[in-house]
Amino acid sequence: MAPPEHIPWWKDAVVYQIYPRSFQDSNGDGIGDLRGILQRLDYLKRLGVDVLWLSPIYASPNDDNGYDISDYRAIMPEFGTMADFEELLREAHARGLKIMLDLVVNHTSDEHPWFIESRSSPDSSKRDYYIWKKGKEGQPPTRWESFFSGSVWEKDARSGEYYLHLFSRKQPDLNWENPQVRREVYSMMRFWLDKGVDGWRMDTINMLSKPPDYPEGRPIRGSVLTEGQPYFLNGPRIHEYLQEMHREVLAHYDVMTVGETPGVTPAEGALYCGAERGELNMVFHFEHVFVGDETAERGKWSNPPLSLPAMKRVLARWQTELHGKGWNSLYWDNHDQPRAVSRFGDDREYRVESAKMLCTVLLFMQGTPYIYQGQELGMTNVSFESIDHYKDIETLNAYKVLRDEHGWDTARILAGVYGRGRDNARTPMHWSGEKNAGFTDGTPWIALNPNYPDINATVAEADPGSVWHHYRDTIALRKALPVVRDGTFALLEAEHPTLFSYIRDDGNTRLLVVGHFSRQPGTYALPQEFVGGEVLSNNYASLEGTGELRLKPYQAVVIRAR
Structure with missing residues (x-):
């Protein structure tokens, strides 16, 4: 009789994403921190989740809220200390909860010592840690567009050369062609895994490999991809790099990995997470949350209405085409997406019912579910009266471009921000109906959603009919049914x-x-x-x-x- 098949632990896990800046403040400075997360571990245990994914906690100037890292081996002082993190890890493990960190290695901050040294001189020993190119007749090397608007190339006044940044100009891209860069990254990964970290969510992981000839290119017709993106997504050496990462690091630890991979199809997804390929456990795709954006005038900022048949086709294709070949990740909400109950449900009269419905249809599909903080409460989008209340670099840059280059008026721009802006997910967590929703005793770094007196964890846990109890019950039910x-x-x-x-x-x-x-x-x-x-x-x-x-x-x- 053949032995039973080994089932990896992450196939039965439910992940809860924490955006530390907005989760719980413990010291009154208005910014969530590690000790705040520590205070809420029992709440998360009661909900029934298994893994806590922490968005970046590393030292950072915060140009992109921590996704611009200046020291991979240090904790951002606003969040606490390394001792705080180690205590959080111990206490989480004591409750049977695992901790997954963000791996952000497509780029660093321009304040990282590597980049400071790299830009110091064309002859620097770390010049080749980043991607430097000469311009063409006084223009950038290519017309590629940044995710945050404008060119991906920033001219350096000292050398006259340009460095590549797919995101903010303060987020220069690492040069993965350089084997020393890869060795530095693998050493950093071991540093955290040796502390007991249980896995990685890998930020923009399919952007590591760029085509060596840097073609000029054009956007793909009918696609949400902007200029250049068809070339820097799923690049020529990406699978070689990930297989090396697995061989050098991941294979030596019992951890889970999920790669953020915009622009992948199910067939490409199977290349990243096929069990025999030695790369990742699963990927995040974006097809279902981008439905309709590809034909809208200005992509997500046009906030096209939901076509349920189109979204169903996407989700069904991933369920059927990845079955037996890889593993799905399931999500509606995250730190880059609006609140699902506002986008796909009814966040007013039927907020509770539609939040529960979205929970049910997501958690009964095959894959590892990801619940974003506040999703279990049915938290909603926020509509600040002025752009001045928003903090997200993508939103602020888009506001300027839509106003200055496309002639949109303020009301039209704000309608797009209300529907799809990233700050919808980044307002503070609602813990109670008390001042500042129990998030902080100080002034919150970003304003709260004013509906917190009605939508909060204290009210939800006390109400057996709440969204929170539906999530808890659904999590327990899916774990009891192997068919799921x-x-x-x-x-x-x-x-x-x-x-x-x-x-x-x-x-x-x-x-x-x-x-x-x-x-x-x-x-x-x-x-x-x-x-x-x-x-x-x-x-x-x-x-x-x-x-x-x-x-x-x-x-x-x-x-x-x-």
């Missing part, structure tokens, strides 16, 4: 404009999952095998109908076949 981890996925009603329904099947158990994306009542004819089946989850108190369900606004149900 192992089963196949079959999409039903593919073109239905408001219903997302699918079947999960592992040969022993068949589940029907139905989510109703509408504030209007609807009907759903049950497949015969589910008529009279056991209702495992329902975000309403009752389920009306037998063969034909009468669905209430944003109702979601899970039924086990007879």
Whole structure:
């Protein structure tokens, strides 16, 4: 008899993302910190999650809220000390919680010692740690556009050469062609893994390899990709680099890895996370959260309406085409996305119902779920009255470009920011109805969403009918049903404009999952095998109908076949 297949622990895990700056302040300076996270470990344990992913906590000038790192082996002083981190790691492990850190190695801060030395002279020993090019007839080397607007090339006054930055000019790209750079990164990774860190979320990991000829290029027609992006996504040596990283570092530790990989298809995703390839465990794709953006006038800032059939096709393709070849990551919200209940649900009259519905349809798919702080409360987008209240560099740069280059008025720009700006996810966590939502005794680094007296953790935990309890119960239910981890996925009603329904099947158990994306009542004819089946989850108190369900606004149900 063959031994049972080893199941990696991360296939049964649920990840909770913490944006440390906005999670919990412990010292009254208005900025969340490590000791604040320590105070909330029991809350996270009660929710039932397994892994805490911390967005960057390293030393940084904060041009891009910590994604511009000036010292990979030091803690940002605003967040605390290395001793604080080590205590957090010990206390999390004592509760059975794992800690995953952000690995940001496509770029550093321009205040990192490597870059300071690199720009000091063309003859510097670290010049080749970054990507330097001469211009063309007084112009940058290429027309490539930065994710944060403008050219990816910044001219250095001292040498007259340009350095590459795919993001902010204060985030110069590392040169992964240089083997010494790779050795430095691997040494840094071992530093943290030897402390007991349990994994990595790898920021923009499919951008490490750039084509050596740096082609001028044009954007892909009908794509959200801007000038140059088709060339610096999934570059020529990316799999070689990741296989080397796995061989040199990851294979020696029992950790989980997820790569942020914009622009990948399921077939490309399988190259990054195929079990036999020795690269990553899973990837984050963006197809479902970019649906509609590719044909909008100004991408996400146009905030096109949701096409549920289009989003279902994306999610179903990843579920079916990656099944048995790789592993999915499941998410609606994160630090770069608006609040899902505001974008895909109804954040007013049916906020609770639609937040629960989104929880159900996400957590019953195959893959590792990622819950972003406040998602379990049904936190919503925020609408600040002025652009002056926003902090995010992407939003502030986009405001200037949309106003000055495209002629948008303030109201139109703010409508896009309200719908899709990254600060929607970065307002402080709502812990209570007290001053500043219990986040801080000081002045918050960014204003709170004013609805915190009604939407907060204290209220939610005390209310058995809250979004929080639905998340807790759904997490427990998916862990009790092997079919959720192992089963196949079959999409039903593919073109239905408001219903997302699918079947999960592992040969022993068949589940029907139905989510109703509408504030209007609807009907759903049950497949015969589910008529009279056991209702495992329902975000309403009752389920009306037998063969034909009468669905209430944003109702979601899970039924086990007879």
